[in-house]
Amino acid sequence: MTRVIVKAATIITIDPANPRAEAVVVDTESGKVTAVGSLAQCQQLAPGVDVTDLGDTVLLPGFIDPHSHPVLSGLVTQPPVHWIAPFVGFPTFADVEAEFTRVEKTTEAGRPVIFCGLDRMLQGAPVLDREELDRYFPQRPVVVMDDSGHEVYFNSGVIKVLGWADGTPPADPPASRYGRTSDGSSDGRAFETGAVASVLMPVARMVVENPAHSVAQWYSALAGYGLTASSDHAYASGLLPIYEELAATEGCPVRVSLYEVATSPTCTDALSSKAPASMVEKRGIKLWADGSPWVGTMAASFPYLDSPVTRTAQISPTATYDAGLNYSRQQFDEVLDTHGGKGLQVSTHVNGDVGIDLVLDAYERALSKNGLIGSDHRWRIEHLGGARADQLERAAALGVSTSLGLFQFIFWGDLTDGQIFPPEIGSQWIRVGDAVRAGAVVSFHNDAPVTPPNVLLNLQTAVTRRTPSGAQHGPEQIVSLDDALKAHTINAAHTLGREHEIGSIEVGKFADFVELSRDPYTVAPEKIATDVTVTGTWLAGSRVDRDAFVARVAGVDPEPHHAAAAEALKSRHAC
Numbered sequence: 001m002t003r004v005i006v007k008a009a010t011i012i013t014i015d016p017a018n019p020r021a022e023a024v025v026v027d028t029e030s031g032k033v034t035a036v037g038s039l040a041q042c043q044q045l046a047p048g049v050d051v052t053d054l055g056d057t058v059l060l061p062g063f064i065d066p067h068s069h070p071v072l073s074g075l076v077t078q079p080p081v082h083w084i085a086p087f088v089g090f091p092t093f094a095d096v097e098a099e100f101t102r103v104e105k106t107t108e109a110g111r112p113v114i115f116c117g118l119d120r121m122l123q124g125a126p127v128l129d130r131e132e133l134d135r136y137f138p139q140r141p142v143v144v145m146d147d148s149g150h151e152v153y154f155n156s157g158v159i160k161v162l163g164w165a166d167g168t169p170p171a172d173p174p175a176s177r178y179g180r181t182s183d184g185s186s187d188g189r190a191f192e193t194g195a196v197a198s199v200l201m202p203v204a205r206m207v208v209e210n211p212a213h214s215v216a217q218w219y220s221a222l223a224g225y226g227l228t229a230s231s232d233h234a235y236a237s238g239l240l241p242i243y244e245e246l247a248a249t250e251g252c253p254v255r256v257s258l259y260e261v262a263t264s265p266t267c268t269d270a271l272s273s274k275a276p277a278s279m280v281e282k283r284g285i286k287l288w289a290d291g292s293p294w295v296g297t298m299a300a301s302f303p304y305l306d307s308p309v310t311r312t313a314q315i316s317p318t319a320t321y322d323a324g325l326n327y328s329r330q331q332f333d334e335v336l337d338t339h340g341g342k343g344l345q346v347s348t349h350v351n352g353d354v355g356i357d358l359v360l361d362a363y364e365r366a367l368s369k370n371g372l373i374g375s376d377h378r379w380r381i382e383h384l385g386g387a388r389a390d391q392l393e394r395a396a397a398l399g400v401s402t403s404l405g406l407f408q409f410i411f412w413g414d415l416t417d418g419q420i421f422p423p424e425i426g427s428q429w430i431r432v433g434d435a436v437r438a439g440a441v442v443s444f445h446n447d448a449p450v451t452p453p454n455v456l457l458n459l460q461t462a463v464t465r466r467t468p469s470g471a472q473h474g475p476e477q478i479v480s481l482d483d484a485l486k487a488h489t490i491n492a493a494h495t496l497g498r499e500h501e502i503g504s505i506e507v508g509k510f511a512d513f514v515e516l517s518r519d520p521y522t523v524a525p526e527k528i529a530t531d532v533t534v535t536g537t538w539l540a541g542s543r544v545d546r547d548a549f550v551a552r553v554a555g556v557d558p559e560p561h562h563a564a565a566a567e568a569l570k571s572r573h574a575c
Contacts, residue, residue: 002028004541005042005051006511008059010519014489014504024059025049026511031540033511058519060485061505062228062512062537063455064492067347067382067403067445070222070230070256071239071568074215076116076145077449080207081214085117085147087411087451093125100136112141112161112206116449119147121294121313121415128153129179130188143203147450148295152196154188154203161202173198197570204569209558211565212245216553218448219246220546223253225453226514226534229493229502231257233286233347233382233447237266238567240273240280241560247275249556251549253539255279255512257496259286259347262335268342278510278540283497284345284380287335290324290355293385293420294412299324300352300386302425309419321354329358336366345497347380347403356384356391364398374399378497383408383447386425389434396440401495403443404430404487406458407451413467417474426473432462433477442483443492459484459520460528481521511541 004026011021013036023042025035035045043049077083084090084099096118103113118125126132133142133155141157159167167185169178173194179187190199208214222230232239235258246252255278260267262285271282291297296304296319304310306317327335340346346366348359359381367373381395383405395402409416409430417426435442444462446453462484466472493503501510515536523531537544 003034003046003049004028005039005046005049006054006059006513007039007051008054008057008515011036011059011505012485012519012521013506014061014485015506018506021505023051024505024511026541028541031510031542033505033507033509035507036505054515056517057535058516059505060514060516061489061503062514062539063226063488064229064443064496064503065222065227065445065448065453065455065488066231066257066443066492066495067233067405068230068448068453069234069568070218070232070254070448071211071215071242071564072234073449074218075204075208075211075565075568076114078214078217078221080114080209082113082115083117084115085451086119086122088117090117090123093123096123096125097136104137104140107140110140112143112157112203113137114143114145114200114203114207116145117147118144118153121309122411124312127314128188130155130159130186133188141203141206143200145200148292150192150196150292150295150297152190152199154190154199156188158199158203159186159188161206162199193570201566201569204565205562208565210554210556211558211561212242212556213550213554213558215242216246216249216550219252219254220550222453223537223544223546224534225455226516226537227254227453227455228512228514228537228539229255229257229496229498230453231259231283231496233259233349235260235282235286236264236567239564240271242564243280244273244275245556245561246553247279249549249552251542251545251552252279253537253544253546253549255502255539257281257283257498259284259345261285262287262339268339268344278501282344284347284378285339287332287346287348288326289332289348289350289359290326290352293351293408293416297324298352298386299350299355299358301354302386302421304420305418305422307419309415324352325355325358327358329362332358332362333365336362337369340366341370345378345380347382349382351383351385353386353388353391356381356387360391360394360398360400363400367398378495380495382445384431384435385429387431389431389438392431392435392440393438396435396438401441401443402435403445403495404432404435405447406430406432406444406461407446409473410457410461410467411451413473414469414471428474428477431474431477432479436479436483441491441494442487443495444484444487454529455488456520456532456534457529458488460525462487463525463528466526481525485520511538513538
């Protein structure tokens with residue numbers, strides 16, 4: 001056994017039986033913790049073992065994001081793709097235009113370019129079409145992906161790549177469509193999965209030469225935010241080669257749990273992988289009950305307001321109720337009858353209260369039918385933007401974990417309250433306080449690539465209920481820092497069914513750590529995201545070298561991974 005003692009200024013263990021410590025003993029062969037306590041206690045239990053002293057560093061269990069899309073995130077946010085979302089440095093469309101100009105001037109002539117993250121609601125961006133994009137990019141193929149994932153914009157150069165005779169798109173794919181001018185030719189827009197994928201994938205193959213390297217960059221970004229575990233919430237079996245490649249690479253910094261889309265014929269099959277289960281494991285299936293609040297496709301009983309914001313986003317005030325449901329109740333029951341008794345977690349995306357009622361009704365029926373009421377079934381419900389307090393109480397009573405999309409409040413909170421929805425709805429968007437008071441297992445996620453997985457900003461927002469503008473909405477939804485930290489550590493681990501191995505610093509668990517520059521309990525709540533920084537992460541007892549990991553993946557053969565990239569891009573809107 002090879003061991004090391006890691007000492008820090010303080011260790012926040014998230015173990016209620018031993019909440020603070022000074023040192024931890026790590027077995028570097030198994031990658032697990034063998035002792036936690038004072039330095040003297042650890043040295044007594046591990047005599048003669050070297051001490052790694054982290055100085056002023058504060059050590060916590062590695063952060064966990066239980067709902068994400070790592071392969072997709074790497075492909076659409078990391079170089080050579082240009083991420084132009086409002087929360088990564090492009091708050092206005094003027095900023096986007098400046099980036100268009102910069103990229104056009106600095107990129108090799110004729111080379112295709114992809115941008116991702118345009119947000120008409122937050123940036124005030126116009127509807128881009130072929131003519132508009134031709135003005136910015138007259139000679140090269142260019143695709144701009146809307147942040148919603150439901151739409152792409154493209155120029156004449158892309159139409160040439162696609163080989164559309166006279167610029168006329170083919171027949172619309174099922175459940176999707178191409179935008180057309182009055183003469184039937186393309187207007188440079190495509191909507192929903194089939195049409196979006198047919199435009200995006202040929203260009204992406206030309207732009208993203210090494211898909212695994214793009215995803216490795218995203219893994220590095222996750223580690224930079226202090227994350228050591230994540231999940232893929234739109235997994236398809238075709239993505240496995242990339243996950244296996246990264247897991248096999250020395251210094252891989254992130255564990256991944258997989259939730260396969262329920263429409264896949266293999267969704268309940270056991271995962272057959274050469275990767276260790278500790279690094280890549282299959283946990284459940286994923287369903288979508290409704291759509292997005294930001295494009296008017298959620299199923300809700302409350303109306304949208306008629307405002308400049310909703311008009312810019314092309315959302316009708318009547319876009320409510322069952323119009324946003326992806327399933328009838330009978331159809332949802334049928335899916336759960338087919339898959340719900342096979343021992344895997346069921347996880348469902350839903351935002352509107354009408355959709356949440358449908359999911360909880362169907363869950364209760366299926367759990368009862370399969371004898372799972374009162375059991376440790378770990379079924380989940382995701383996002384919950386427009387949830388009512390009674391729905392969160394019902395979820396808790398059913399033993400359903402609530403993974404809250406706090407990012408919706410952070411970045412859209414100023415708009416939801418009085419511009420998108422009436423204040424009584426919008427101020428309460430993402431009811432963290434109600435969920436905690438209900439006794440639910442509450443976790444936070446960022447649903448990347450929708451938003452960056454900034455854990456410290458999530459913590460700050462949960463304890464202040466303030467958006468980046470400084471405005472406070474719904475202060476009754478504030479929670480304690482204890483509860484916020486649990487949402488990204490032990491509760492997130494529980495949500496993934498992994499609390500026996502990660503989520504706290506305890507004997508027998510993996511030595512997955514995040515290093516912080518300061519103790520968040522000693523910082524003003526409104527300054528957690530600015531005055532506290534992530535200074536490093538550890539996985540299985542080894543400190544992560546992010547640059548070395550990315551460099552190793554840069555050298556792999558890209559050819560086996562292009563099919564996986566195409567698979568991920570096909571589900572771009574399925575977050």
